[in-house]
Amino acid sequence: MALVKVKVWDGWVRAGHWLLAxxxxxxxxxxxxxxxxxxxxxxxxxxxxxxxxxxxxxLGSETARFRQFLRSPLAALGHLGHLFRREPDREIGHNAAGGWMVLALLAVLLAQAGSGLFADDDILTRGPLAGFVSGETSYFLTTLHGWTFNLILALVGLHVAVVLLYALAKRQDLVRPMVTGSKRLPEGSIAPRLAPLWLGLLLACASGGIVWWISTLG
Known part of the structure; x- marks a missing residue:
C-alpha cells in the first residue's frame, strides 16, 4: 500500500500538547x-x-474540532477491540478512543484549574476567586484541587501507556505526528482543512486576557 505524507495537526494543537505536558x-x-x-x-x-x-x-482546524473526533462510545469500544491488530494508520486525526481521552483530559484539567481559582490553603496562597464563595465552598474546592491532580496523573499514565502500546502492537507512531504535524497515510487520504494563523492568535489573546482579568479579581 502506497503511503503519502499528509499534514494533519496544526501548530496550535502541537504546541499546546507539549506546553500542557x-x-x-x-x-x-x-x-x-x-x-x-x-x-x-x-x-x-x-x-x-x-x-x-x-x-x-x-472554530479551529478540522482535526481539532470536537465534532470531527468525538464519536459514539460504541465506536470507541469497537476501536479498542482492534487494539492488538497490526494495521496501517488510516486516521486523519484522533481515533474514536483517542477522542474520548482528549475530552476526559480537558474535563479533568478544567476541574483542576477552575478549582484552583477558589482554593485557599489558609497560610500563604489564595486563589483570586476564593473571596467570592463561602469558606466551606472554598475548602471543598481546595480539596477537589488536590484530588483531581491524582486523576490527571492516572489519565496521563494511561495516555502514555496507550501510545507505547500502539507503537509496539500496531506499529503506529503517534508521537512523531504530534511533533512534525504530518502522518504517512494511505494514498488518496484527504488532508484536513487547517485554520488560519490569525484566528489562533486572536483566540490565544482572548483566552489569555480573560485569565489575566480573573487573576486581578483577588
Missing part, C-alpha cells in the same frame, strides 16, 4: 517545593490554554 510538571514541582507564585502562574497558563483549546475545538 510541561506545565503539568511545573505545577506539580512548584507545589511540592512551595513555590506558590510560580504555581499560580503555571495554573493561569494552563487555564489560558484550556480556554483556547475549547474555542479551537469549535
Amino acid at each position: 510541561g506545565l503539568i510538571g511545573l505545577s506539580w514541582w512548584s507545589a511540592e517545593t512551595g513555590r506558590m507564585e510560580l504555581h499560580l502562574t503555571s495554573g493561569y497558563l494552563i487555564l489560558s490554554y484550556l480556554l483556547f483549546r475549547l474555542a479551537w475545538g469549535f
